[in-house]
Amino acid sequence: MNDLALAGPLQAALAEKGYDSLTPVQHAVITEEAAGRDLLVSAQTGSGKTVAFGLAIAPEVLGGVDRLMPADKPLALVVAPTRELAQQVGREFEWLYGPAGVQLASCVGGMDYRTERRALDRGAHVVVGTPGRLRDHIERGSLDLSEARAVVLDEADEMLDLGFAEDLEFILGAAPETRRTLMFSATVPKEIEKLAGTFQRDALRLVVQGEARQHADIAYRALNVQARDKEHAIFNVLRFYEAQTAIVFAKTRANVNHLFARMINRGFQAVALSGELSQTERMHALQALRDGRARVCIATDVAARGIDLPGLELVIHADLPTNPETLLHRSGRTGRAGRKGTSVLIVPPAEFRKAGRILQGAKVTAEWGKAPGADEVQAREDERLLDHPALAEAPGEEAGMAGALLERWGPDAVASAFVRLWREGRSAPEELSDAPTQAAPLPARERGSFGPAVWFRLSVGHTGRAEARWLLPKICDAGGIAKDGIGAIRVQQDETYVQIAEPLVDRYGASLEIEPGLVMERVEGEPDLGRFVPRLGAAPEGRRPERAPERKTEKPAYRPKPSRFVEEDGTAAETPHAAEAAEDRPARKPYARPAEREARKPYAPREDAPRKPYAPRDDAPRKPWAERGEGDAPRKP
Template identity: 55%
Template sequence: MPFPATHPSLASALAARGYEEPTPVQQAVLQGETEGRDLLVSAQTGSGKTVAYGLAAAPTLLGEEARFGRAQRPLALVIAPTRELAVQVHKELGWLYADAGARIVPCIGGMDVRREARALEGGCHIVVGTPGRLCDHLSRGRLDLSALRVVVLDEADEMLDLGFKDELDQLLAAMPAERRTLLFSATIAREIANLARKYQRDALRIDTVSGAKQHADIEYRAVLAAPHEAEQAVVNVLRWFESPTAMVFCSTREMVRHLQSSLMERGFTSVALSGELSQTERSRALELLRSGGARVCVATDVAARGIDLPGLELVIHAALPTDSATLLHRSGRTGRAGNKGTCVLVVPQIRRRKAEQLLMGARVQAHWSSAPTADEIRARDGERLLADPILIEEPTPEDQTLAQSLLAGRTPEEIAAALVRLYRARLPDPEEIRTVQPGPAPRQSTREPAPQNRYEQREAHRERHPRVAQGGGEGVWFGMPVGRKDKADPKWLVPLICRLGGVTKRDIGLIRIMDSETRFEIAPEMAERFASCISGAEDDEVRIQPASAPPSSGGTHRRDSAGAPVRRGPPGGDRPRSASRSPSSRKRAG
C-alpha cells in the first residue's frame, strides 16, 4: 500500500529513506478526516508513530509552502517522557523535515543547558524535549510558546506514570488555545482520557492497538532456569541466538553493573545503560551498539522506551518486569518497523506463575522450554560454521597461495580442525547448566485471610496439604544420605531441597530424618520436575534420589504455613529425636 498524499518535502524525505508502505498508524493519521484536528492515538511501541505525527503535523506547520520561513519562535513542540525517546524523536524528525529546512532544537535533561539556551535564542521551528527541562527553559523565559501551532505528547501514559502531570499542566497552560494537540499513548486509560478532555478539542480517536495482535513480529519464548542459574541461562541464551545486537533487561542498577561485568569477563562485548549514567555516557553506549563496537546492552527499564537500534534481534528479560505494560515496552525494542525479533524471558522455576501472569496480561503467547545447554549450543555452533558464507566465497589469488602453503605441510583434517578451533576461540564458552523440563504449570495459590496464631497456621497448612495431616504416603518420596549423625535439621534441609529441586517449601511434605539418611515427600504434581532438577545437580552437591516410603519409626518433620519445622513423633507415642540436638543430649535421652 503506497503512502497517502503527504507534503512534497516530506514525501521526498520518505523516498530517500526507502519508505514504500505506511505502517497502520501512519496510514491512519494521513486520512482526509484527520487534517487540522486534534488526535488521540493509541499505538504500540515500534509502530512508526514518530514519523506518523511528523507527517500529521506537516500541513499545519508548512501549509502550501515548500520550506519553513525564518526561524523565530517555535511552531511545534514534542514532549517525550525520557531522554532516550527525546533523542530518538529529534533524530527522526531531523531527517523527515530536512528538505523543508526545519531548525529543530532539543531540550533534554542531562544535555548542556547553556547550548540549548543559545539555540532557543537563535530561533527554531520545532522543539523536542523532556518535561522537566522544557519547564526549566519556560520558567527562565528562554522558551516562548506563544506562536505554537502543534504540540505532540508522545508516550503520554509513561509521562503520567513518571509523575510529570504538573509539568504537562504548566507547559500546556502556556500555549495558545488555538493549536492542534496530538496525543499518542500505548493505552488510553482513565488518566489519559481525562488529559485529552482537558487539553484537546473534539479529538479524533484513532485506535491501532485493539484488534491487532500484540507484537506480531516478535517471537516470545520463556526458558526455565534452575534456582541460582538465571545468569548462566542468560549467557546460554545469548550464545544460542548469536544476535548481532541484543538487549538484556535487569530490575536494578546493581544487577546491571554485576551482569554487564560478568558478561565482559566471559568475552561478550557489552555496555551498560541505567539511570545513574549521564546523558553523555548513555549516548556513548548507544553509539557503540550502533557502530558494532558492542554486541550486548545490559539495561534497566530506562531503556524500555525510545531506543531504536538497527540489528536488534534479541531481547532478554534477565529479571521479570513488574507488569505486562513494561514487558511489552521492553520487548518492543526488537521486531520494529516490520523486522522480526525474539523476546526471551528467563524464568526461575519458582517464578513461573508470575511469568505466566505477565504473558497473559500482555496478551502474548510464549513457547516454554528449558534453557539451552552447553552441548546444544556447541552443536548449533557447528551448524553455523558449516553454513558460514566464508566457506563458499570465491577465494582470491592470495587466499589460494596461502591455502596451498598450508596443504603442503599439513593434512586437510588438521587444517579443518584448526579452522574449528579458530571459530570457537572467538566465541564465549557456554555455561554448564541443569536441564529443567517445563512440565505442567505450578499450582496457583489462593489468597486467604492470614492465620492469627501458630495453631491456625498449622490447621491452614493441613487443609492445603492433607497428605501431611494424614501421615504421608500420598506424595512422592526422595532420599539423601544425610541423617542425624550428620546433624541434619529441617532448618537447612528445606532450603537445600528447594534449591536443588526447584521447588518451594509448600511442595515439601513429610521429612523423616533417620540415623544415616533423610527421606522426604514432594507433591505429586511437582515430582517429575523435581526429579529432572536433581538429576542435573553438580557432583559435589548432596545426592538426592527417588526412595521408598520410610519405615514408621523415627522422627518425622513437616512444615507449617509459616515455614517453621513442626515435629511429630512416630506411632506409639515415642518422643521424636530432633536432628538439631547435640550428640551429648541424644546420649542422655537414649
Template identity: 55%
Template sequence: MPFPTLPAPLARTLAARGYEEPTPVQEAVLDAASQGRDLLVSAQTGSGKTVAFGIAVAERLLTEEGTLPPPGAPLALVIAPTRELALQVEREITWLYAETGARVVSCVGGMDPRREARALDAGVHIVVGTPGRLRDHIERGRLKTETLEAVVLDEADEMLDLGFRDDLEFILSSAPTTRRTLLFSATLPKLITALAERYQRDALRLAVAGASRGHADISYRAVRVLPREIEHAVVNILRYVDAPTAIVFCNTREGVRHLQASLIERGFTAVALSGELGQGERNAALQALRDGRARTCVATDVAARGIDLPGLDLVIHADLPHDAEVMQHRSGRTGRAGRKGTSVLLVPASRRRRAEQMLQLAGVNFEWSGPPTAEEVRALDRDRMLDDPSFAEEPNEEDREWADALLAKLPPEKLAAALARAYRARIPAPEDVSDPNFSTDSRQSQRKATQGERGTVPVGAPRVGDDGPSVWFRLNIGRRDSADPRRLLPMLSRRGGIGRGDIGAIRIFDRETKFEIRAAAAADFAAAFAERGPPDVAIEMLAGEGVAPPKQHSPRAAKHRREVGKPPKRQRG
C-alpha cells in the same frame, strides 16, 4: 507515492526511506475525521507513532507549497519521557522534515543547557525535549511558547509513571489555547484521560487496532533455567541466536554491572545502560551498538526505554519483568518496522506461574523449552564456519603461495584442525547448562478453568460462599500500606471490571493481601486489572498453587470476614 495526501516534501522523504504503506496508527491520524482535531491515541511502542505525529502536525506547520517560515520561536513542541527517546524522536523528525529545511532542536536533561539556549535563540521550528528541561527553559524565558501551533505528548503514560505530571501541566498551561494537542500513550489509565479532558479540546480518541500487531513479528520463548545457571543460559542464547544486536534486561543496576562484566570476560562485545551512567557514557554505549563495535546491550528498564537500535533481533529477560506491560515494552525493542524478532524469558521453576500469567495477560503465543546446550551451540558454530564468506572468496596470488607453503609442510588434517581452532578462538565458548524440565503442560487445563470453563475446577479451589469455584489472587499491598477491606473492595471491583458479588474472602497481611474471585470471572478480572490503574499496584494469580482458603473457626467468623464493611480481624502474616 504511499502517502498521496501529505505535502510533497514529506511524501518524497517517506518514499525514499522505503515506506510502502502507512502503519495503522499513521493511517488513523491521516484519516479525514482526524484532520485538525486534538487526538488521544492509544498505540504501542514500535507502531510507527513518531512518524504518525510528525505527519499529523504538518498541516499546522507547513504552507500549501510545503515550506516553513524562517526559523524563530518554535511552532511545535514534542515532549518525551526520557533523554534517549527524545533524542531518537529528534533524529526521526529531522529526517522526516529534511526537505522542508526545518530546524529541530532537542532540550533534554544531562546535556548542556547553555548550548540548548543558544540553539533556541538562533531560531527553531520544532523542539523535542524532556518535561523537566523544557519547563526549566520556559521558566527562564529561553523557550517561547506563544507561537506554538502543536504540542505532542509521546508515551504520556510513562511520563506520568515517572512523576512528570506537574511539569506537563505547567508546559501545557503555558501554550496557547488555540494549539493542536496530540497525546500518544501505550495505555490510557484514568490519569491520562483526566489530563486529556483538561488540556485537549473535543479530542478524538483513537484506539489503534492491533495492540497485538506490535508483537506479530516477535516470537516469544519461555526457557526453563536453574537459578544458578541464568548467566550461563544468557551466554548460550546469545551464541545460539547470534543476532546482530541483542539486549539483555536486568531489574537492577547491580545486575547490569555484573552481567556486563561477565559477558566481556567471556569475549562478548557488551555495553551497559543503567541510570547510574552519565549522558556521555550512555551516548557512547548507544553509538557503539549502532556502528557495530558492540553487539550486546545489558540494561535496566528505565535506561532502555525509548531506544531504537537497528538490527536488534533478540531480547532476553535475564530477570523476569514486573508485569505484562513492562514485558511488552521490553520486547517491543525488537520486531520493529517489519523485522522479525525474538523475546526470551528465563524462568526458574519458582517463577513459572508468574511468567505464564504475564504471557497470558499480554495475549501472546509462546513456547517452552530448555536452554540451548553447549553441543547445540557447537553444532551451529561448525555450520557457521563452513558458511563463512571467506571460503567463497577467490584466493589471490599471495594466498596461493601461503597455501602451497603450508601444504608442503603440514598434512591437510592438521591445517583443518588449526583453522577450526583459530575460528573457535574468535567466539565466546558456550556453557554447560541443565534443563530443569519442570512440568509446563498442566497449566493448560488450569488456564481453561480460570476462564470459566464449565465442569473444570482447579484442584483445591476455594469457593465464594456456596456459589461455586473461585480463584485466589495475591495483591502487593498490605497493612503497612493502610490496606483495609472498605478501600480494597471498591478498588478491586472498579479496576478489575467485576461486581462486588464476584469478590469473596479478603485476607490482609503485613506486606500483601490475598483474596478470592469467582472462577468464572477470574480471567477477565486479571486481564482488566493489568490494563487499568498504576502498575505499582499489581496482582498475581494463585490458582493451582495449593493456596488454602482462610481458616474458618466458625460460621460466624467466616461471615465476619466477608462483611467487608467491618475492619478485618488482625492476623499474623
C-alpha cells in the same frame, strides 16, 4: 474515508525515504475525522508513531505553504520522556521536514544549556525536548510558547511513570488554550485519561490495531531453567542465536552491573545501560552498538526507554517483566521493518505461573522448552564454521601461503588448526543441569486449607542456620514446582520438616540431594513436632535424642522485709513475720551520742547592737505620672 492530501515537501521526503505505504497509525492520524482535533492515540513502540505525529501536526507547522520563513517563536512542541527518544524524534523530523525548511531545536537534559539557548534565540519552528529541561527554559524565559499551535506528548504513560506529571502540567499551562494537544501512549491508564480530560478538548480516541501484525514477526520462547543456571542459560542463548545485536533486560541496576561483569569475563562484546551513567557514557555505549563494536546491551527498563537499536534480532528477559505491557514494549524493539526477531524469557520454576499470566495477558503464544545445552551450542557454532562466507570465496593473494601450508603440514593439520583458531577466541559453552518439567497447576482449594500432603525431612536445622525463606526456593527448584505446592515448613534444631502436596510427591522420590550436603527424605506419617528441649548428651547412633525431663521447683514462700519504721517508745512496729525477721537479723549496737556533741554549748541569743527601725524615704518626692508623647521611643514588649 478519504485521507487528507499531504503537503508536497512531506510527500517528497517520504518517497525519498522509501515509503510505499503508510502504517496503520500514520494512516489514522491524517484522516478528515482527525483533522484539527485533539488526539489520544494508543500505539506500540515500533509502529511508526514518530512519523505519524509528524504528519498529524503538518497543517499547524507548515500552514499551507511549501517553504517556511524563519520563525520568531516555536509553532510546535514535542515532549519525550528520555534524551534518547527526544534525539530520535529530532532525527526523524530532520528528514521529514527538511525539504520544507523547518528549523529544529533540541532541549534535553545533560546537554549544554547555552547551546540550546542560542538555537532558540535564532528561531525554531519545532522544539523537541524532555520535560525537565523544557520547564527550565520556560521558567528562564528562553522558550516562549505563546504562539505554539500544537503540542505532542510522546510516550505519555512512561512520562507519568517517571514522575513528570507536574512538569507536563506546567508546560501545557504555558501553551495557548487554542492549541492542538496530541497524546501518544502504549497504554491509556487512568492517569492518562485524567491528564487528557484536563488539557484536551473533545479529543478523538484512536486505538491502532497494528500491534498484532508487528509482533507477528517475533518468535517468543520461554526457557525453563534452574534458578542457579539463569546466568549460564543467558550465555548459551547468546551463543546459540549469535544475533547481530541483542539486548538483555534486568530488573535492577545491581543485576545489570553483575551480568555485565560476568559477560566481559567470558569475552562477550557488551555494554551496560543504567541510571548511574552520564549522558556522555550513554551516548558512547549506544554508538558502540550502532557501529558494531559491541553486540550485547544489558539494561533496565527505565534506562532502555526510547533507545532504538538498528538490527536488533534478540531480546532476552533475564528478569521477567512486571506486566504484559512491559513484555510487549521490551519485545517490540525487535522484529521491525519485515525482519524476524526472537524474544526469550528465562523462567525459573518459582516464576512459572507468573510467566504464564504475563504471556496470556499479552495475548502472545510462547514455545516452552529447555535452554540450549553445551552440546547444542557447540553444534550450532560448528554449523556456522562450515557455512562461513570466507570458505566460499575464491583464493586470492593468500593462495601462495595456503599452498605452502598444505605442502608443509598437510590438509588435515591445516584444517584442525583452523578449527582450533576459530574456537580459541570463544569461551566454552556452559553446562546446564537438567531442569524438571513444570508440574500441572494444582486445583483451586479453599482459603486456609492445604489439602492432602506428605512430609519430608531435610538434613539441616537451626544449627545450620536454616530458614524457611532460604529453603523454599531450593525445594521449588529441586522438584520443578511452584511455591503453592509447598505447605508448612518446620525448622527444628538439627533438621527441618516440610509438607509437599500429594500430587507432587513423585517429583522428589524417597530421597533427593538438593545440593551437596542437603538431603531431602520422605517421612512416613506425621512427624513429632513438639516443643524443642535441648538435649543433655549425645544420643545413640541411629536414634534421636530423648527430650530432657522438665524440672519442677517449688517457689519459696513470700516473706516481706521487716519495717524500718520505729514507734515513739523505741520498739519496732508490729508487722507480719516481725518476730521471725528479728531472729534472723544480727543484734545492733546501742546508739551512743558522740562526745563532741555533749560538749557543745547551749543556744544563746545574740547580744549585738539593736537594729534601727525601718523608716520610709521622705527626702525626694516622686514625679507625677504623665502620658508618653509621640516623640518618645516605643516600649519593648
